[in-house]
Amino acid sequence: MQKNTIKPAFLPKMYCGIFGHDYQVTRKVTHYIKEYTCAHCKKQLTTNGNGNLVELTPKFRDINAILERVHAKRMTRLKR
Ligand SMILES: [Zn+2]
Structure with missing residues:
Protein backbone atom coordinates (compact mmCIF):
# COMPACT_ATOMS: atom_id res chain seq x y z
CA MET A 1 0.00 0.00 0.00
CA GLN A 2 1.36 3.32 -1.05
CA LYS A 3 0.41 6.43 0.82
CA ASN A 4 -0.22 9.55 -1.16
CA THR A 5 1.22 12.68 0.34
CA ILE A 6 -0.64 15.75 -0.77
CA LYS A 7 1.12 19.07 -0.41
CA PRO A 8 -1.11 21.93 0.72
CA ALA A 9 -0.70 23.98 -2.41
CA PHE A 10 -4.22 25.34 -2.19
CA LEU A 11 -5.79 27.81 0.22
CA PRO A 12 -5.02 27.13 3.90
CA GLY A 17 -11.61 21.95 5.72
CA ILE A 18 -10.22 18.70 4.38
CA PHE A 19 -7.58 17.71 6.92
CA GLY A 20 -8.80 19.62 9.95
CA HIS A 21 -7.11 22.45 11.77
CA ASP A 22 -3.59 22.07 13.07
CA TYR A 23 -3.88 23.84 16.40
CA GLN A 24 -0.83 24.76 18.41
CA VAL A 25 -0.80 26.20 21.91
CA THR A 26 0.04 29.89 21.66
CA HIS A 40 -2.55 26.98 8.52
CA CYS A 41 -5.45 29.44 8.68
CA LYS A 42 -4.55 31.26 11.94
CA LYS A 43 -7.96 30.55 13.42
CA GLN A 44 -7.81 30.93 17.20
CA LEU A 45 -9.46 28.82 19.84
CA THR A 46 -9.52 28.84 23.60
CA THR A 47 -10.73 26.55 26.36
CA ASN A 48 -13.84 27.88 28.09
CA GLY A 49 -14.94 27.37 31.70
CA ASN A 50 -16.46 23.99 30.85
CA GLY A 51 -13.27 22.69 29.29
CA ASN A 52 -14.64 22.88 25.74
CA LEU A 53 -12.84 24.47 22.84
CA VAL A 54 -14.50 27.61 21.55
CA GLU A 55 -13.56 30.29 19.08
CA LEU A 56 -11.35 32.95 20.64
CA THR A 57 -13.59 36.00 20.45
CA PRO A 58 -12.66 39.39 21.99
CA LYS A 59 -14.98 38.47 24.87
CA PHE A 60 -12.99 35.31 25.62
CA ARG A 61 -9.75 37.22 25.22
CA ASP A 62 -10.93 39.56 28.00
CA ILE A 63 -12.00 36.64 30.19
CA ASN A 64 -8.63 34.95 29.68
CA ALA A 65 -6.76 38.16 30.56
CA ILE A 66 -8.68 38.32 33.85
CA LEU A 67 -8.17 34.61 34.54
CA GLU A 68 -4.47 34.93 33.83
CA ARG A 69 -4.19 37.79 36.34
CA VAL A 70 -6.15 35.88 39.01
CA HIS A 71 -4.11 32.76 38.35
CA ALA A 72 -0.78 34.63 38.61
CA LYS A 73 -1.90 36.21 41.87
CA ARG A 74 -2.84 32.81 43.25
CA MET A 75 0.51 31.35 42.25
CA THR A 76 2.50 34.07 44.01
CA ARG A 77 0.36 33.56 47.11
CA LEU A 78 1.10 29.82 47.06
CA LYS A 79 4.83 30.43 46.93
CA ARG A 80 4.83 32.36 50.17
ZN1 LIG B 1 -7.07 25.93 10.27
Whole structure:
Protein backbone atom coordinates (compact mmCIF):
# COMPACT_ATOMS: atom_id res chain seq x y z
CA MET A 1 0.00 0.00 0.00
CA GLN A 2 1.36 3.32 -1.05
CA LYS A 3 0.41 6.43 0.82
CA ASN A 4 -0.22 9.55 -1.16
CA THR A 5 1.22 12.68 0.34
CA ILE A 6 -0.64 15.75 -0.77
CA LYS A 7 1.12 19.07 -0.41
CA PRO A 8 -1.11 21.93 0.72
CA ALA A 9 -0.70 23.98 -2.41
CA PHE A 10 -4.22 25.34 -2.19
CA LEU A 11 -5.79 27.81 0.22
CA PRO A 12 -5.02 27.13 3.90
CA LYS A 13 -8.72 27.35 4.75
CA MET A 14 -9.48 24.66 2.22
CA TYR A 15 -6.66 22.56 3.65
CA CYS A 16 -8.20 22.83 7.12
CA GLY A 17 -11.61 21.95 5.72
CA ILE A 18 -10.22 18.70 4.38
CA PHE A 19 -7.58 17.71 6.92
CA GLY A 20 -8.80 19.62 9.95
CA HIS A 21 -7.11 22.45 11.77
CA ASP A 22 -3.59 22.07 13.07
CA TYR A 23 -3.88 23.84 16.40
CA GLN A 24 -0.83 24.76 18.41
CA VAL A 25 -0.80 26.20 21.91
CA THR A 26 0.04 29.89 21.66
CA ARG A 27 -0.66 30.94 25.21
CA LYS A 28 -1.11 29.28 28.58
CA VAL A 29 -3.69 31.15 30.63
CA THR A 30 -4.02 28.68 33.52
CA HIS A 31 -3.28 24.98 33.94
CA TYR A 32 -6.61 24.22 32.30
CA ILE A 33 -7.13 27.10 29.93
CA LYS A 34 -4.97 27.60 26.88
CA GLU A 35 -5.20 29.53 23.67
CA TYR A 36 -4.60 27.78 20.36
CA THR A 37 -3.84 29.02 16.88
CA CYS A 38 -4.17 26.97 13.70
CA ALA A 39 -0.83 26.79 11.91
CA HIS A 40 -2.55 26.98 8.52
CA CYS A 41 -5.45 29.44 8.68
CA LYS A 42 -4.55 31.26 11.94
CA LYS A 43 -7.96 30.55 13.42
CA GLN A 44 -7.81 30.93 17.20
CA LEU A 45 -9.46 28.82 19.84
CA THR A 46 -9.52 28.84 23.60
CA THR A 47 -10.73 26.55 26.36
CA ASN A 48 -13.84 27.88 28.09
CA GLY A 49 -14.94 27.37 31.70
CA ASN A 50 -16.46 23.99 30.85
CA GLY A 51 -13.27 22.69 29.29
CA ASN A 52 -14.64 22.88 25.74
CA LEU A 53 -12.84 24.47 22.84
CA VAL A 54 -14.50 27.61 21.55
CA GLU A 55 -13.56 30.29 19.08
CA LEU A 56 -11.35 32.95 20.64
CA THR A 57 -13.59 36.00 20.45
CA PRO A 58 -12.66 39.39 21.99
CA LYS A 59 -14.98 38.47 24.87
CA PHE A 60 -12.99 35.31 25.62
CA ARG A 61 -9.75 37.22 25.22
CA ASP A 62 -10.93 39.56 28.00
CA ILE A 63 -12.00 36.64 30.19
CA ASN A 64 -8.63 34.95 29.68
CA ALA A 65 -6.76 38.16 30.56
CA ILE A 66 -8.68 38.32 33.85
CA LEU A 67 -8.17 34.61 34.54
CA GLU A 68 -4.47 34.93 33.83
CA ARG A 69 -4.19 37.79 36.34
CA VAL A 70 -6.15 35.88 39.01
CA HIS A 71 -4.11 32.76 38.35
CA ALA A 72 -0.78 34.63 38.61
CA LYS A 73 -1.90 36.21 41.87
CA ARG A 74 -2.84 32.81 43.25
CA MET A 75 0.51 31.35 42.25
CA THR A 76 2.50 34.07 44.01
CA ARG A 77 0.36 33.56 47.11
CA LEU A 78 1.10 29.82 47.06
CA LYS A 79 4.83 30.43 46.93
CA ARG A 80 4.83 32.36 50.17
ZN1 LIG B 1 -7.07 25.93 10.27
